Amino acid sequence: MAGGVTIRPAERREAAELAILVDIAAHGFASWLWYGAVLHGVADTAFERGRNKLREEPGPGNWRDALVGEIDDEVAGLTVGYAIGPEVLEIVAKHPALEPLLELQRQVVGHWFIESLGVYRHQRGRGVGKALLAREFERAGSAPVSLITESHNDRAQALYRANGFGEAARAEAVPLFEESKKHDWVLFTRKVA
Numbered sequence: 001m002a003g004g005v006t007i008r009p010a011e012r013r014e015a016a017e018l019a020i021l022v023d024i025a026a027h028g029f030a031s032w033l034w035y036g037a038v039l040h041g042v043a044d045t046a047f048e049r050g051r052n053k054l055r056e057e058p059g060p061g062n063w064r065d066a067l068v069g070e071i072d073d074e075v076a077g078l079t080v081g082y083a084i085g086p087e088v089l090e091i092v093a094k095h096p097a098l099e100p101l102l103e104l105q106r107q108v109v110g111h112w113f114i115e116s117l118g119v120y121r122h123q124r125g126r127g128v129g130k131a132l133l134a135r136e137f138e139r140a141g142s143a144p145v146s147l148i149t150e151s152h153n154d155r156a157q158a159l160y161r162a163n164g165f166g167e168a169a170r171a172e173a174v175p176l177f178e179e180s181k182k183h184d185w186v187l188f189t190r191k192v193a
Helices: 012-024 027-040 046-056 084-089 096-106 127-142 154-162
Strands: 006-009 066-071 073-085 112-119 146-152 164-173 184-190
Touching: 006 112, 012 027, 012 046, 012 066, 012 073, 012 112, 027 046, 046 112, 066 127, 073 127, 084 096, 096 146, 096 164, 096 184, 112 127, 127 146, 127 154, 146 154, 154 184
Parallel strands: 112 146
Antiparallel strands: 006 066, 066 073, 073 112, 146 184, 164 184
């Protein structure tokens, strides 16, 4: 427990809440991706797809890779982290919007990668993100830690910089819609001391 925040491994039964927090971390990008399953008749809603992905699918990024931050026995936030292996070099983007993210991930093979860090708005400013990062640093061991955020996400970048991360690379994001805000994806890395 750090400053009233308890960090624990996620549980499979929490997959629906994990999906919400992953989408918060991605500012809607995750639910946009998951909506493809609705269009293909695999799910009835984007969040059903997200829940199923986090609950059942093998590979990185499911509930087994998630940590939950709690305040007063309420889920306040999550991280999803795992080691980036050489298999990322072989992944083919299923949509052009994913290619810049894969381009950045390919630069950090051998790193611990934080795929998602999301905190409910009403719980922000209470140390949840900092506590989750600290636990991810423990899980990383001696590996460098990397993550990707949006260039206009100043609040997240301030948290990352305050915790030892520095900008390592950028890639221009592919707009999801005509009215999408133009931005870059920014790769941040924290070197091991």
